[in-house]
Amino acid sequence: MTSMAPVQRLRLLRELERKVLWLSAWTIHHANHVRPNRDGLKVGGHQASCASLATVMTALYFAVLKPEDRVAVKPHASPVFHAIQYLFGHQTQDKLERFRGLGGAQSYPSRTKDVDDVDFSTGSVGLGVAMTLFSSIVQDYVRLKKLAPAERRPGRMVALVGDAELDEGNVFEALLEGWKHDVRNLWWVIDYNRQSLDGVVNDRLFGRIGEMFELVGWRVVTLKYGKLLETAFAQPDGEQLRQWIDACPNSLYSALVFKGGAGWREALTRDLNQYPGIRRILEQHDDQALHRLMTNLAGHDMQAVLDAFESIDDDRPTCFIAYTIKGQGLPFAGHKDNHSGLMTLDQMAGFKKGMDIEDGQEWQKFAGLSATPTELEAFIAEAPFNAEGRRRTEAPAVAIPPALPKPNDRKASTQEGFGKILNAIAAEDSELARRIVTTSPDVSVSTNLGAWINRRGLFGHTEAEDVFRELKVVSAQLWRKTPRGQHVELGIAENNLFIQLAALGLSHELFDTRLLPIGTLYDPFIARGLDALNYACYQDARFMIVATPSGVTLAPEGGAHQSIHTPLIGIGQPGLLSYEPAFVDELAVLMRFGLEHMQQPKGSSIYLRLSTRSLPQPERTLSAERQADIVSGGYWYAEPGSDADVAIVALGAVTPEAIAAHESIARDFAGTGLLVLTSPDRLHGDWLSAQRQRGRTVGIVDRQPSPIEGLLAPLSRDARLVTVLDGHPLALSWLGSVRGQRVVPLGIESFGQSGDIPDLYRAYRLDSAGIIDAVARAIA
Numbered sequence: 070m071t072s073m074a075p076v077q078r079l080r081l082l083r084e085l086e087r088k089v090l091w092l093s094a095w096t097i098h099h100a101n102h103v104r105p106n107r108d109g110l111k112v113g114g115h116q117a118s119c120a121s122l123a124t125v126m127t128a129l130y131f132a133v134l135k136p137e138d139r140v141a142v143k144p145h146a147s148p149v150f151h152a153i154q155y156l157f158g159h160q161t162q163d164k165l166e167r168f169r170g171l172g173g174a175q176s177y178p179s180r181t182k183d184v185d186d187v188d189f190s191t192g193s194v195g196l197g198v199a200m201t202l203f204s205s206i207v208q209d210y211v212r213l214k215k216l217a218p219a220e221r222r223p224g225r226m227v228a229l230v231g232d233a234e235l236d237e238g239n240v241f242e243a244l245l246e247g248w249k250h251d252v253r254n255l256w257w258v259i260d261y262n263r264q265s266l267d268g269v270v271n272d273r274l275f276g277r278i279g280e281m282f283e284l285v286g287w288r289v290v291t292l293k294y295g296k297l298l299e300t301a302f303a304q305p306d307g308e309q310l311r312q313w314i315d316a317c318p319n320s321l322y323s324a325l326v327f328k329g330g331a332g333w334r335e336a337l338t339r340d341l342n343q344y345p346g347i348r349r350i351l352e353q354h355d356d357q358a359l360h361r362l363m364t365n366l367a368g369h370d371m372q373a374v375l376d377a378f379e380s381i382d383d384d385r386p387t388c389f390i391a392y393t394i395k396g397q398g399l400p401f402a403g404h405k406d407n408h409s410g411l412m413t414l415d416q417m418a419g420f421k422k423g424m425d426i427e428d429g430q431e432w433q434k435f436a437g438l439s440a441t442p443t444e445l446e447a448f449i450a451e452a453p454f455n456a457e458g459r460r461r462t463e464a465p466a467v468a469i470p471p472a473l474p475k476p477n478d479r480k481a482s483t484q485e486g487f488g489k490i491l492n493a494i495a496a497e498d499s500e501l502a503r504r505i506v507t508t509s510p511d512v513s514v515s516t517n518l519g520a521w522i523n524r525r526g527l528f529g530h531t532e533a534e535d536v537f538r539e540l541k542v543v544s545a546q547l548w549r550k551t552p553r554g555q556h557v558e559l560g561i562a563e564n565n566l567f568i569q570l571a572a573l574g575l576s577h578e579l580f581d582t583r584l585l586p587i588g589t590l591y592d593p594f595i596a597r598g599l600d601a602l603n604y605a606c607y608q609d610a611r612f613m614i615v616a617t618p619s620g621v622t623l624a625p626e627g628g629a630h631q632s633i634h635t636p637l638i639g640i641g642q643p644g645l646l647s648y649e650p651a652f653v654d655e656l657a658v659l660m661r662f663g664l665e666h667m668q669q670p671k672g673s674s675i676y677l678r679l680s681t682r683s684l685p686q687p688e689r690t691l692s693a694e695r696q697a698d699i700v701s702g703g704y705w706y707a708e709p710g711s712d713a714d715v716a717i718v719a720l721g722a723v724t725p726e727a728i729a730a731h732e733s734i735a736r737d738f739a740g741t742g743l744l745v746l747t748s749p750d751r752l753h754g755d756w757l758s759a760q761r762q763r764g765r766t767v768g769i770v771d772r773q774p775s776p777i778e779g780l781l782a783p784l785s786r787d788a789r790l791v792t793v794l795d796g797h798p799l800a801l802s803w804l805g806s807v808r809g810q811r812v813v814p815l816g817i818e819s820f821g822q823s824g825d826i827p828d829l830y831r832a833y834r835l836d837s838a839g840i841i842d843a844v845a846r847a848i849a
């Protein structure tokens with residue numbers, strides 16, 4: 070590669086750029102116009118958004134990127150990415166033909182669904198961009214601790230960003246956090262086509278974007294004019310032309326791009342005819358040449374793009390603002406409505422002719438190019454990006470001891486229990502302790518991570534002393550930052566938390582190092598970062614979230630902080646297994662299980678919904694069997710009699726009320742049982758999958774009950790269930806469908822207010838009187 074003459078390289082890259090543009094447009098066209106359509110729904114795809122990045126992506130993948138770099142591609146440039154991987158031989162024609170179809174190349178690049186080595190999934194705009202930033206923190210975290218294999222070179226985390234993505238607040242939340250963490254090796258390439266979905270991007274807004282990046286310490290490289298325009302500017306009166314384009318509003322420029330040569334001529338004649346130099350330029354260019362000149366933006370000028378990327382040789386974060394044209398080279402270039410625009414059959418025929426592609430050659434890798442296939446194949450084979458084959462790593466799992474240390478307090482909240490378990494792990498010199506990394510959005514201390522942080526320290530690039538400690542001001546909390554620290558402290562931004570967890574939770578596949586990330590936050594604010602949490606799960610990142618306080622049990626803090634529907638999020642979110650233990654011994658079992666489950670190929674992330682309410686702890690030793698029940702979702706705290714009319718089912722912090730209600734009811738109705746659940750999510754999932762399994766094996770004896778069927782089996786079908794949790798009642802009311810039993814579900818259905826627990830539980834009918842009342846209704 071290095072031996073190749075620059076002119077030769079430029080020529081081949083331009084050829085590949087043509088091919089990438091063609092293949093991306095054809096892939097979309099094929100899906101919409103060639104493949105049979107069975108449901109009449111538009112298939113879609115974004116030919117204009119692809120065209121806008123064809124030059125930049127060709128330059129990056131075929132010349133600039135190295136194997137250690139990791140890339141988030143703007144969602145709508147997915148076909149460009151797949152086209153490039155097709156040329157590399159990592160994507161198949163079959164999957165391109167099935168683009169946006171079942172099993173085909175995905176609409177937006179997907180780590181989990183695509184086969185061609187996607188580094189970061191994208192789709193929800195803004196999140197992929199931030200993902201590169203938090204990944205750069207992870208890269209430094211593992212590098213500075215020497216956790217990664219020694220031969221690993223630091224790579225650049227690259228985001229290809231649509232300009233409208235910069236309207237998403239999460240991008241700026243991430244930028245600020247990145248500045249605090251002194252991020253390195255980060256490249257954001259902004260596809261500045263000045264268009265979004267609905268129209269043209271606001272001129273005034275973007276004037277500020279470069280300054281924002283500079284404000285947080287980034288280098289800004291603007292790729293504005295290509296070599297043709299630069300040459301024109303250097304001619305007599307050329308400066309007038311530059312000023313005219315500089316001042317041209319985004320919407321006018323876009324409209325003229327769409328109108329073409331005659332449009333440019335009219336506008337320039339109107340505004341600049343008094344300059345002889347400009348008149349000469351207009352005379353020297355026919356309409357087609359004038360259009361080529363006026364649209365010669367640097368983001369479509371291969372040499373300018375290469376120069377910009379190759380001028381960077383340090384690790385300072387860099388933002389490239391690449392001026393581009395949405396739909397460049399396509400018939401609807403520049404039109405404000407082109408976002409979802411698809412070429413018509415006629416337009417495609419013209420485009421194909423222009424690309425010198427014959428019928429039947431559409432998928433051929435080198436048809437219509439002037440360089441020979443041998444030349445191109447050799448060039449592609451030598452692309453540095455590809456030098457090491459598959460890029461995804463597979464770090465081995467960290468062994469989890471058979472039991473975690475369990476605190477023995479008589480009374481404790483699950484939140485305290487969590488803090489103590491982590492503290493005890495922190496005190497050990499173990500592989501487990503070394504691999505755990507915690508993170509929290511400014512709620513570390515209030516979610517009980519304090520003791521862990523005191524022992525394991527805060528993570529920072531450089532050593533920074535705790536000023537309070539140096540000045541001998543007494544504080545329970547040590548706040549010293551070092552590269553050895555194992556807590557990544559974030560500002561208050563739950564979006565950032567979840568994207569940081571996504572990046573930490575992919576370390577084994579991105580950076581060849583297994584980490585065990587644990588993030589803490591307030592349960593209600595899961596909703597604040599919910600899209601980012603979904604994004605993390607969609608990428609199959611593995612982490613544990615620990616959320617406290619939860620429900621109305623946080624009591625005096627009131628309605629604004631009460632989490633009502635998070636148990637439903639726990640059930641509904643794929644890739645996230647949720648638990649809500651009542652007692653600390655259960656929590657110890659579940660944390661152990663979770664740390665292991667997070668590392669299983671078919672595992673998932675874990676969500677622990679905990680509480681700040683201090684509960685009397687049962688004096689018991691959990692048998693292996695009981696531990697297995699806790700993991701599979703629940704156990705009979707008091708076994709039911711076979712003739713019982715009713716059973717109480719309790720989850721989480723309200724369990725003492727259920728126990729009290731049960732004691733009082735059992736005096737009159739001896740067989741009443743009390744079922745304590747730890748995970749409606751797990752029970753529900755296993756119940757559904759057992760049913761599906763049976764559906765598949767009709768005739769074959771497979772009556773293996775799922776855990777919830779097994780738990781409910783001792784009850785008669787007529788027995789009633791009273792369910793209770795500090796959350797939406799729907800989380801447990803499905804239990805009635807398991808065996809066709811009637812359910813009286815208790816829980817929270819409306820916004821609350823502040824109060825103490827006795828008042829609030831009474832107001833919501835979660836106290837023992839409320840439960841007894843529900844039992845009476847159930848039996849009546």
Ligand SMILES: Cc1ncc(C[n+]2csc(CCOP(=O)(O)OP(=O)(O)O)c2C)c(N)n1
Pocket residue numbers: 115117118121143144145192193194230231232233234260262264265266395408
């Ligand atoms: C969070 C989110 N909201 C809305 C959308 C729908 N959407 C997809 S692309 C887009 C505009 C993208 O414009 P830009 O980033 O400038 O990309 P371009 O196509 O111009 O390259 C919108 C609103 C989305 N994908 N994600």
Ligand SMILES: [Mg+2]
Pocket residue numbers: 231232233260261262263264265395
């Ligand atoms: Mg745009």
